[in-house]
Amino acid sequence: MLKKATVFNCNNCGYESLKWLGKCPACGGFNSFSEEAKELKKKGGGEYRGFDAGFKTGPLKDVETGRKQRISTGISEADRVFGGGIVKGSLALLGGEPGAGKSTMALAISENVAKSGRKVIYISGEESPGQIKMRADRTGAGSPSLFVASETCVERIAEEIEREKPSLVVVDSIQTVYKDSIDALAGSVSQIKESCAHLMYAAKKTGVPVIIIGHVTKDGSIAGPKMLEHMVDVVLYFESEQINNFKVLRAVKNRFGSTNEIGVFEMGASGITEVASPSKILLDGIKEQKAGSGIVTVMEGTRPLMLEIQALTARRNFGNPQRTVTGVDYNRFLIILAVLEKKMGLSLENQDVFVNVAGGIRIFETGSDLGLAAAVYSGFRNSPVSTKTVYIGELGLDGEVRPVHFMDLRIAEAERMGFERAVIPARSKTGETRIKLERISSIEELKKIIITD
Ligand SMILES: Nc1ncnc2c1ncn2[C@@H]1O[C@H](COP(=O)(O)OP(=O)(O)O)[C@@H](O)[C@H]1O
Ligand SMILES: [Mg+2]
Ligand SMILES: [Zn+2]
Missing domain, CATH: 3.30.230.10 (Ribosomal Protein S5; domain 2)
Incomplete structure (x- = not known):
């Protein structure tokens, strides 16, 4: 008889254990383990094959870096935190506590990119298109080339990215999406990791930059985006510690720029505005x-x-x-x-x-x-x-x-x-x-x- 294999994953850091643990040996978190079905990986990661049109070696000097291919967010504070704009084909993680301003920020960036006629797809598993529209009306977004969808299956999201090749894709949030081929609930450690890997693959294959939003909770009650930090190119967090009433966006990892950059914002009913001179x-x-x-x-x-x-x-x-x-x-x-x-x-x-x-x-x-x-x-x-x-x-x-x-x-x-x-x-x-x-x-x-x- 085949017994279904399960493992226990730490919600904070993704540490995997065969038995339940009260304290995570990797990150020190308490009561952070939850049981999940073990994914049976295909040998050699077959599904990600053909990532770069086959295996081929080539001289390093001929490799194109695409270094200058950046898209401006239209918000200079955000551009600086991104290291000078969003790099094409990159996967960025935008994290923060609920209410921090992640969706507002992502929608503002989407609108700014879409304003010049470039196609942007904002995918939300958190809110219905009607709710997104309400925020858009409030903050003044609504360019004809800004598309919204409520889709939570990453395979379908990836297909859409390949088909449409938009200029930017936002996935709000990584905790709400799932990969069909994985036998686990959306929001579980294995789903979060695998969905992220799949979106990374789609971004690299198509050159479309993808921003994924991740919720962080203080008590670690939901699986957090911390475990994704090593996978993605850029990690930005909205800080809970604020300067006065400002929201501070901090880069904690950036494969294309400096970390420790901050952007300072104010959040109001009409959306997010940048604070160019916090000193003042x-x-x-x-x-x-x-x-x-x-x-x-x-x-x-x-x-x-x-x-x-x-x-x-x-x-x-x-x-x-x-x-x-x-x-x-x-x-x-x-x-x-x-x-x-x-x-x-x-x-x-x-x-x-x-x-x-x-x-x-x-x-x-x-x-x-x-x-x-x-x-x-x-x-x-x-x-x-x-x-x-x-x-x-x-x-x-x-x-x-x-x-x-x-x-x-x-x-x-x-x-x-x-x-x-x-x-x-x-x-x-x-x-x-x-x-x-x-x-x-x-x-x-x-x-x-x-x-x-
Ligand atoms: N209807 C509203 N009117 C005024 N301000 C709002 C409204 N909805 C949200 N906000 C403000 O925007 C902030 C950020 O919200 P949101 O972008 O949805 O956060 P997140 O996506 O990080 O959970 C909220 O904390 C709140 O201050
Ligand atoms: Mg949100
Ligand atoms: Zn842990």
Whole structure:
């Protein structure tokens, strides 16, 4: 008697196990396994044969890269995150939590491409054409060459791609499609993986770029798109951590461009709009003089972003002093406090210290060290600093102020934002600028910049 084989797959990462596991050994997720029928693979992946019109070797120098074949999304923030537009024949994954704006974004891109008469097919297993039409009416999409379909069978989607050879295809979402030849439910790990592989195959074979949308849930209750990251060309996520009320689209993988690029958007009833100058909004309405403040320029990919770091110190008469930070690395913060105590003579041992990055942003780099130090110092001394001064530099344990990369870009952003002065490392090389540069080599020199009593 033939027993039907089943396996257990992790919903987070796709790890496969023969028995149920409470904790995934690959990604550490709890209760993330679900049982699925084991796919019996055909030998040698027969169905994907003829991928490139037969097996043939050729000189590498003659291979055409198609590198410049990019399609603009019509949204410059999105183009940058894609690495300069969508590459033909690429498969991109657009992930995010429900309500993040994936469908809205994909529809906006579809409309922009279709506007010039190119055919775009938006396939949705999530919404009916009527619902898509409602969103389209709301956001102003409706070019004659924008086609919609509610289809969930990937074989049929792939056939349509081959037949129509549109300029762009969107599949919303990968969790709703299924491959007929796989004996598993739509949304299961094996369906998601196999459907993705099939769409990849269709994209590469036809040169049609495909964007697949994938839902991410915090609790991992549905199989997520994480397991697809290694298969697809581009992975973009809408971040749940937002800058103010903005939606941040971040590239976490890009075979055709840099990662760590972000695009900043605002979501409203009329759809998605790009925020070209987040620095301006982040620094909007800030007072000219402020104690406990340090303005910094951090890099998000190739884009400089100006932020305010705020610090508050408060005397504590008994008990252990608290250190509370949001938006900056805790260990980095402790190092900077130690340097301030040692080199600037700040006695913080009986002080609670709170640090916050305005706008709810997280800083992942060291170029903001100097600004953090300035914020704590001016906060502790209760000495207002000018918010027209930006602080850029990394701190060493010996109190040295060290150069950071992209100095010119950071200074240029400050200049663009109307800053008058930049405190930078003495050793940094800089180009032309109208901003007054204060070069310091050691943290002690902050004293003469933040004038006290
Ligand atoms: N009818 C509506 N009117 C105004 N805003 C809406 C409407 N429907 C959706 N939105 C906004 O658009 C956002 C993104 O929705 P959507 O693109 O459907 O997200 P996703 O596809 O990622 O689940 C929602 O969080 C909501 O703020
Ligand atoms: Mg959606
Ligand atoms: Zn896992």
